Amino acid sequence: MVESGVRAESSGAASTAADDYLKTIYSHTEWQPKPITPGELAVRLGLAPSSVTEMVKKLGAAGLVDHRPYAAIRLTAAGEQRALAMLRRHRLIETWLVAVHGYGWDEVHDEAEVLEHALSDRLLAAIDVQLGHPRRDPHGDLIPGPDGTIERPAAVRLDLAAAGARGRVVRLSDRDPAGLRELERLGIALDAELEVTASSSEGVVVRAAALGAAALPALPASLAAAVWITVELSV
Structure with a gap:
């Protein structure tokens, strides 16, 4: 069970910080294969590179990450299990x-960052039942099962x-x-059906089925990079 022992492991500021590192390392490779570097991890966490280096060493000594100097950081099996539990x-x-x-879907991240370290396993299980065992969150990120499956x-x-x-x-x-x-x-939400009509380094033009045939305003590349679509219907 991926949840067992999470509360015991997560007591204290050091364990809370470790959980945040592991979540971030895992999340980096959830939707793309390239592992995270110490520099990228520092940027994602908003911390000094020296602080990140020190914590990564501690995580390595605890058997939670595999890292060598000047190389990317990868989770061990134990580190991935703990990351999935926190996610x-x-x-x-x-x-x-x-x-x-x-709450609005744009408001929940910071609130969840606080509550995830405070809720008991019992309350979390009750929330899961109340929600009908959802498999994705409001942004489409996948919710691991109690056994860590995804x-x-x-x-x-x-x-x-x-x-x-x-x-x-x-x-x-x-x-x-x-x-x-x-x-x-713009009406771009989970499960919306989109068709890309033009794409360049400057941006992406799409049509949304729910909005008829009219194209939406061109999405800047930075905004389009925040959207993932299925590929089953790609041509």
Whole structure:
């Protein structure tokens, strides 16, 4: 069971920090294969490179990451299990805040960052039951099962999709709340069907089936990079 022992492991500031590192390392490779470097990890966490180096050494000594000087960081099996347990907590809480407490999908990340370290396993299990055992959070990120299993659909980032590609939106990155609000304003949400009519380094033009044949305003490449669509219907 991926949840067992999480509360004991997560007591204290050091364990909380370790959990945040492991989540970030795992999340970096969830939708693309390139492992994270110490420099990228420092940027993602908003910390000094020296602080990240010290913590990565501690995680390595604990058997949670595999890292050599000047190389990328990879999770061990134990590190991945712990990361999945924390991601399950985080994403269930985000879903609960939206579904039950009326939070906007652009508001839940920071709240979940706090609550994930405070909720007991019993309360988390009750939330899971209340929500009907959801398999994705409000942004489309997958919620690992209690045993750590996860089923990821084949998907491509919208800014990397070729003209003519068609698919269903399966993920919207939550790293930029302002970007989420702009996507919502344009009607781009989970399960929306999009067709790419033009794509370049400058941006992407798409049509949304729900909005008829009219093309949406061109999405800047930075905004298109926050959207993943299925590839089953690509042409």
